Amino acid sequence: MTLIYQGITLIVVLLIGWHILRERRLTDQMEAALVLLPLILRLLMIK
Amino acid sequence: MSSDRTNEKTRSYGNRWTALGLFGAVAVTVFLVALDFRAMWLDPPIYPGPGVTGQARLSDYFSGIDGTAADTDVYFLEGEEAGGTALVLGGTHPNEPASSLSAITLIESAVVARGRLIVIPRAVHSGFTATDPQEGYPQVYHIETPTGVREFRYGGRGTNPIHQWPDPVIYVNGSGQQLAGPEVRNLNRSYPGDPNGYLTERLAFAIVEMIRQEGIDLSIDLHEASPEYPVINAMVAHENAVDLAVEAALLLELEGIQIGVEPSPANLRGLSHREWGDATGTKAILIESANPAQGRLRGPTTEALIVEGVDRYYIRAAELGLLYVPFGKEGSPLDERVGRHLQTVSMLLEVFSSADPDRTIAVEHLPTLGEIRQNGLGAFLAPPEK
Ligand SMILES: [Zn+2]
Numbered sequence: 001m002t003l004i005y006q007g008i009t010l011i012v013v014l015l016i017g018w019h020i021l022r023e024r025r026l027t028d029q030m031e032a033a034l035v036l037l038p039l040i041l042r043l044l045m046i047k
Numbered sequence: 048m049s050s051d052r053t054n055e056k057t058r059s060y061g062n063r064w065t066a067l068g069l070f071g072a073v074a075v076t077v078f079l080v081a082l083d084f085r086a087m088w089l090d091p092p093i094y095p096g097p098g099v100t101g102q103a104r105l106s107d108y109f110s111g112i113d114g115t116a117a118d119t120d121v122y123f124l125e126g127e128e129a130g131g132t133a134l135v136l137g138g139t140h141p142n143e144p145a146s147s148l149s150a151i152t153l154i155e156s157a158v159v160a161r162g163r164l165i166v167i168p169r170a171v172h173s174g175f176t177a178t179d180p181q182e183g184y185p186q187v188y189h190i191e192t193p194t195g196v197r198e199f200r201y202g203g204r205g206t207n208p209i210h211q212w213p214d215p216v217i218y219v220n221g222s223g224q225q226l227a228g229p230e231v232r233n234l235n236r237s238y239p240g241d242p243n244g245y246l247t248e249r250l251a252f253a254i255v256e257m258i259r260q261e262g263i264d265l266s267i268d269l270h271e272a273s274p275e276y277p278v279i280n281a282m283v284a285h286e287n288a289v290d291l292a293v294e295a296a297l298l299l300e301l302e303g304i305q306i307g308v309e310p311s312p313a314n315l316r317g318l319s320h321r322e323w324g325d326a327t328g329t330k331a332i333l334i335e336s337a338n339p340a341q342g343r344l345r346g347p348t349t350e351a352l353i354v355e356g357v358d359r360y361y362i363r364a365a366e367l368g369l370l371y372v373p374f375g376k377e378g379s380p381l382d383e384r385v386g387r388h389l390q391t392v393s394m395l396l397e398v399f400s401s402a403d404p405d406r407t408i409a410v411e412h413l414p415t416l417g418e419i420r421q422n423g424l425g426a427f428l429a430p431p432e433k
Contacts, residue, residue, distance in 0.1 A: 001213065002212050002213070005212060005213050017070070020066045020069060020070070021063060021066045023061055023066070024061045024062065025060075025061050026060040026061035026065055027061075028061070029061045029065055029066055029069055030069065033069040033070075033072065033073050036073050037073060037076060037077065037080075040073065040077050041077060041080065041081070041084070042209070042212075044077075044081070045209045046077075046080075046081045046084050046085065046209070047080070047084045047177065047209065
């Protein structure tokens with residue numbers, strides 16, 4: 001079960017990363033980068 | 048709209064290079080906060096005192112938690128003369144500091160003359176490795192001893208989610224009680240546990256196994272609650288221990304400690320004071336003291352609030368008659384709460400022993416509330432490592 005949730009988190013992280021690369025508004029890029037932080041911390045099982 | 052204007056202004060600023068720069072910033076931030084979070088995975092030291100005669104791991108009683116973050120240290124204080132056996136469980140809820148700290152004080156200062164005391168200071172070991180989100184808790188608090196400052200961990204209410212994830216939407220515990228999802232990580236809703244269940248249920252199972260295998264006569268679970276919670280400065284006793292708790296409460300009152308007794312409700316399942324008694328026949332009692340740092344009415348959540356327990360919103364609430372405990376300008380200091388817990392444990396052991404002299408558990412050098420008020424709690428803790 002945990003692995004499935006880690007997998008979902010990985011997919012969301014990749015989608016947000018892709019969005020940051022394509023986005024042309026700096027503020028949106030920054031917001032998305034903030035959203036990445038907790039997702040990466042959970043993906044790596046740090047927090 | 049103003050946000051559209053902002054977007055137009057900043058539109059030209061974002062590109063692949065800013066994206067890569069942000070990726071770098073995210074990586075650096077993750078690295079730095081990871082150092083901070085991972086520092087919480089280390090246990091602050093506990094120094095076994097002169098009364099400690101042995102040590103074990105909880106997984107010695109149930110291998111299903113071996114190698115997991117739920118496994119935890121068990122301390123034995125055994126007297127030379129045979130007698131009964133009591134358990135003191137601290138740290139079920141790592142955001143209730145008097146619980147774990149009382150158990151640690153016991154380990155570092157008490158000596159058992161007769162019978163046996165088994166102490167677990169960090170029952171939910173995993174819970175000490177993270178604080179709860181959006182509560183603003185400090186990760187540590189400090190207690191001064193005569194020879195230096197000791198550091199202790201303030202944790203979250205349950206098992207760290209990185210050790211048990213995800214939570215179900217509704218948690219149905221082993222007794223069929225329906226609870227909110229996050230309660231699946233709450234040890235004190237998971238008894239009597241399940242050897243094949245969630246990590247927290249396996250931990251609960253290990254504790255019940257220990258009570259069974261060690262033939263523990265009297266089991267005491269230390270807790271705290273917010274000052275607006277109705278069951279506070281109280282003992283909650285299984286029906287097999289109500290007489291014991293009532294007698295102890297009367298004697299404590301003579302010593303100037305006000306403490307209530309509540310019978311463990313038969314239909315409130317999964318809690319220690321119910322399931323320990325039902326599953327093993329041990330006399331099960333839970334004790335609560337008042338921790339303002341846990342309460343919803345509190346102001347700034349600082350280390351001072353944890354240790355000194357003074358909060359002006361709680362003082363105001365007490366003036367308005369909204370609390371279940373007295374709460375004056377002196378607040379509810381941590382060493383006072385530890386003193387209450389220790390004197391209550393001491394009284395329960397005394398009353399238990401006088402009712403069943405063959406199963407006597409005689410403990411010495413356990414500080415009373417008065418001694419802690421006079422000398423400070425630090426006087427009864429081991430000096431920090433140099
Ligand atoms: Zn509690």
